[in-house]
Amino acid sequence: MAQLWGGRFTKETDQLVYNFNASITFDQKFYKQDIEGSIAHVTMLGKQGILTNEEAQDIIKTLKEIQSEVENGTLEISSEYEDIHSFVEATLIDRLGDTGKKLHTGRSRNDQVALDMRLYTRQEVMATDALLEELLNVLLRIMEENTETIMPGFTHLQKAQPITLAHHMGAYFEMFKRDRQRLRDIFERMNYCPLGSGALAGTTYPLDRDYTAELMGFYGPTLNSMDGVSDRDYLIEFLSALSTIMMHLSRFSEEVIIWNSNEYQFVEIDDAYSTGSSIMPQKKNPDIAELVRGKTGRVYGALVSLLTTMKGIPLAYNKDMQEDKELSFDAMDTAKGCIALFTGMLDTMKFNQEVMRNSSKNGFTNATDAADYLVNHGVPFRDAHGIVGQIVLYCIDKNMAIDDMSLEELKAISPVFEEDIYDAISMETCVNKRLTIGAPGKEAMEKVIALEKEYLAKNHGSDWLKQ
Structure with a gap:
């Protein structure tokens, strides 16, 4: 068992205890971050004269070699080491001898692991943001192409009023846009360097923490060393944001699953994003949407787990905090995979526009507009509501849409109706007369689409990190 802290101990750790204590099986995931942090630390030690320039350069050169060899497979991260920090440092010492032993000068594993986790999480925040940007671009394309694609809007899963597919997609655009904004907020709060907290x-040691922070792209050092080594609320925030993203994806997936059903047939999922049945040859299952919906609970679990772990920990570092990694890594990978796959599924999905339009017509989604017609002709709203209710009952009995009723049939229920009722309750009129910003009318939607384009142009890639 390779340990770097054995001087205090006269007896070897029991193997079961060692295995229980070790984190190498999962924290090896941030070997790059560990080496990046070590290089920044040693660069600063050299600048401050704590190490000679030659010592600093030898350590940096060897650390880069270790990283390169791990990446090309010539050096394997061994489970004989307790954690990734021990592996890197022991390998360095094996190659440099006493010079390698100076790597850890002025540093603790506590601030080292705090730095590694923060660097890794920062990278994941940016990677998640990039995937959300791709999803938003797909949504925007669908919106632009479907400002006149009429479909039913729902409340309580009941057809309510006609909208457009652009309007429906626009609702998810807003959700995922807010998700990106949350990621930006998290980045702003977390981008401070704990290294130097000891x-x-x-x-x-006369460390220059501002310099170390600058080398790694942080805004500056953390201002309290106890908080620096024991803070994980940035990670809790990120898991919370990932849970919200997954909730939005899950809602969207639920709709795709419903729309894909034989009863709706609003969409056709591309063969690449669906599977068949082992026994029923007619089946085409929306597996990606179902898996996204299912994996949402997995991400929620990571958030609740970390909240529960942190709730009873006194200052400063405690070993409980090692539990911040495994489930968090899984949640980050899960969320990224779900965003990427959902984006691909959505990008290749076909929308059955005529089916959507007919569904609006046959679902009495223009009933509210028929009531508004009566109100505009002097009928009190409550009376108009009752009259249209009678019309709906009549249509259900006759298995027809309101649009299909003759003027005589309409007048038999209310003499107020005239020929212009048909224009007033046409699907196009019902949608396009709703012109307030945020409504589904084509004119309103085109204004919103222009604003969303402007938003994406201003928030492209990681450009926002430089603002």
């Missing part, structure tokens, strides 16, 4: 009380 075990909990800093160090007597």
Whole structure:
């Protein structure tokens, strides 16, 4: 068992205890971050004269070699080491001898792991943001192409009023846009460097924490060393944001599943994003949407787990905090995979526009507009509501849409109706006369689409990180 802290101990750790304590099986995931942090630390030690320039350069050169060899497969991260920090440092010492032993000067594993986790999480925040941007671009394309594609809008899963597919997609655009904004907020709060906090009380070495922070792209150092080593609320925030993203994806997936059913047939999912049945040859299952919906609980679990872990931990570092990694790594990978696959599914999905339009017509989604017609002709709203209710009952009995009723049939229920009722309750009129910003009318939607394009142009890639 390779340990770097054995001087205090006269007896080897029991193997079961060692295995229980070790984190190498999962924290090896951030070997890059560990080496990046070590290079920044050693660069600063050299600048401050704590190490000679030659010592600093030898360590940096060897650390880069270790990273390169891990990446090309010539150096394997061994489970004989307790954690990734021990592996990197022991490998360095094996190659440089006493010079390698100076790597850890002025540093604790507590601030080292705090840095690694923060660097890794920061990278994941940006990667998730990039995937959400791709999803938003797909949504915007669908919106632009479907400002006149009429479909039913729902409340309580009941057909309510006619909208457009552009309007429906626009609702999800807003959700995922807010998700990106949450990621930006998290980045702004978390982008401070804990390295130099030591075990909990800093160090007597003359470290330049501002310089180290600058080398790694942080805004500056954390301002309290105890908080620096024990803070994981940025990770809780990120898991919360991922849970919200997954909730939005799950809602969207539920709709895709419903729309894909034989009863709706609003969409056809591309063969690449669906599967068949082992026994029923007619089946085409929306597996990606179902898996996204199912994996949402997995991400929620990581959030609840970390909240529960952190709730009873006194300052500063405690070993419980090692539990911040496994489920968090899984949640990050799960969320990214779900966003990417959902984006591909949505991008290749076909929308059955005529089916959507007919569904609006046959679902009495223009009933509210028929009532508005009566109100505009002097009928009190409550009376108009009752009259249209009678019309709906009549249509259900006759298995027809309101649009299909003759003027005589309409007048038999209310003499107020005239020929212009048909224009007033046409699907196009019902949608396009709703012109307030945020409504489904084509003119209103085109204004919103222009605003969304402007938003994407201003928030492209990681450009926002430089603002």
